[in-house]
Amino acid sequence: QVQLVQSGSELKKPGASVKVSCKASGYTFTSYAMNWVRQAPGQGLEWMGWINTNTGNPTYAQGFTGRFVFSLDTSVSTAYLQISSLKAEDTAVYYCARELGAYDYWGQGTLVTVSS
Amino acid sequence: SYELTQPPSVSVSPGQTARITCSGDALPKKYAYWYQQKSGQAPVLVIYEDSKRPSGIPERFSGSSSGTMATLTISGAQVEDEADYYCYSTDSSGNHRGVFGGGTKLTVL
Numbered sequence: 001q002v003q004l005v006q007s008g009s010e011l012k013k014p015g016a017s018v019k020v021s022c023k024a025s026g027y028t029f030t031s032y033a034m035n036w037v038r039q040a041p042g043q044g045l046e047w048m049g050w051i052n053t054n055t056g057n058p059t060y061a062q063g064f065t066g067r068f069v070f071s072l073d074t075s076v077s078t079a080y081l082q083i084s085s086l087k088a089e090d091t092a093v094y095y096c097a098r099e100l101g102a103y104d105y106w107g108q109g110t111l112v113t114v115s116s
Numbered sequence: 117s118y119e120l121t122q123p124p125s126v127s128v129s130p131g132q133t134a135r136i137t138c139s140g141d142a143l144p145k146k147y148a149y150w151y152q153q154k155s156g157q158a159p160v161l162v163i164y165e166d167s168k169r170p171s172g173i174p175e176r177f178s179g180s181s182s183g184t185m186a187t188l189t190i191s192g193a194q195v196e197d198e199a200d201y202y203c204y205s206t207d208s209s210g211n212h213r214g215v216f217g218g219g220t221k222l223t224v225l
Binding site: 035037044045046047050059061062095097101102103104106107108109 | 158164170214
């Protein structure tokens with residue numbers, strides 16, 4: 001069965017970096033794009049962008065350029081989201097979601113908390 | 117930047133029909149998708165490509181789109197349908213840039 005399993009919660013200090021992983025199983029990893037979605041506490045879903053799992057080419061939404069990097073390791077069917085120079089406003093749940101038009105499977109979410 | 121607009125809240129009694137709208141300038145050319153999110157859980161796809169229902173989603177969920185508005189309809193809403201609902205689509209830039217609506221809190225009581 002299709003599964004996207006994300007890494008566990010993270011507590012980071014401002015200025016640090018974090019790398020969230022999203023391991024896919026149950027399907028051919030390169031057959032679907034991978035998207036990333038942010039949800040700040042009590043807020044709605046925010047599309048961060050996507051990565052082409054065939055070419056590794058990322059596309060970032062406005063507001064997610066510079067400190068946010070999408071990457072892949074296709075040998076282990078895993079997508080990554082790295083955030084550098086963390087700020088308090090980066091505190092959120094981050095979801096990966098596979099896409100073929102629709103986001104039909106989602107990871108369970110990873111809570112990243114940025115606090116001194 | 118492109119935006120999708122949803123009402124913040126909709127409230128119905130059990131058994132009534134709930135309609136949640138989503139407006140966006142590119143919707144005449146782009147599909148709308150709808151996601152249900154219950155408290156503390158990941159979103160779940162309930163409607164794709166304007167009106168198609170994934171397997172496992174109850175028949176009471178339906179979708180439609182006309183002009184710049186897409187609509188999610190829950191016919192005979194149940195208490196368990198209480199959740200946040202988000203529409204999603206892409207802009208017309210051709211660069212496959214997605215956007216979510218602000219979300220609608222559906223209350224069934």
